[in-house]
Amino acid sequence: MRSYRMSARAESAERTGERILDAMLERFAESPYERIRLDDVAADAEVTVQTVIRRFGGKSGLMVAVVERELARIVEARELVADPGPAAVLAALVQHYERYGSLILKMYAEASLVPGLPELAIRGRAYHVDWCRRVFADRLPADEPVRARRLAQVVAVCDATTWRILRADGGLAPSEVELALAELLDAVLDPVPDRP
Structure with missing residues (x-):
């Protein structure tokens, strides 16, 4: 039961990471990098800015990812x-x-x-x-x-x-x-x- 919860949690974290990456890619396709705000990326991905920072370390880390x-x-x-x-x-x-x-x-x-x-x-x-x-x-x-x-x-x-x-x-x-x-x-x- 515990391993099922862990794998479900890992899958959920993976999906969240992909949503964040997709949101950043979409923003990058439409705007110059310097104008992209983490607040907007987080809102597009339906997560908090803190989640983005915790996962990717900030805007440059997210762009590299x-x-x-x-x-x-x-x-x-x-x-x-x-x-x-x-x-x-x-x-x-x-x-x-x-x-x-x-x-x-x-x-x-x-x-x-x-x-x-x-x-x-x-x-x-x-x-x-x-x-x-x-x-x-x-x-x-x-x-x-x-x-x-x-x-x-x-x-x-x-x-x-x-x-x-x-x-x-x-x-x-x-x-x-x-x-x-x-x-x-x-x-x-x-x-x-x-x-x-």
Whole structure:
């Protein structure tokens, strides 16, 4: 009976933590970090400010926790692409940016305001470079100096900034963004190898 109460309490605490993180994420999506007040986040999550502070240590700790959670979700979503073919990869990437692109760019722009966030931004960028290297490994040239240059080009093409330029500035629909990215990548990568 006691372990049931403990697990119910732990589950309740977990749900409360998720509500707080969701409330902070929603506020961050709508407002500059400096204008977000813990009172508002707590009210949105239906908890007290003291609960937020006790759980996350304050506004910067809460923001770091949000970014850590979302980075883990981003990694999981990117790694789940079952078909490693170029079309499926680009469709998943554009879908990912449709959900997270604006938040990623906002986080990079405001990272210097939050202790601990610049390090997470570096981790996120390192993951993006590694993802590009792995996903397009069979289309990168063998010659190392050329390979390094082409990988840098791939990273730039697959960046959230490129998505924003195509989507917001260019006014392209998601399917058109996929096509534009494919055309840009085809210009710098080796042809798709034949599959057995």
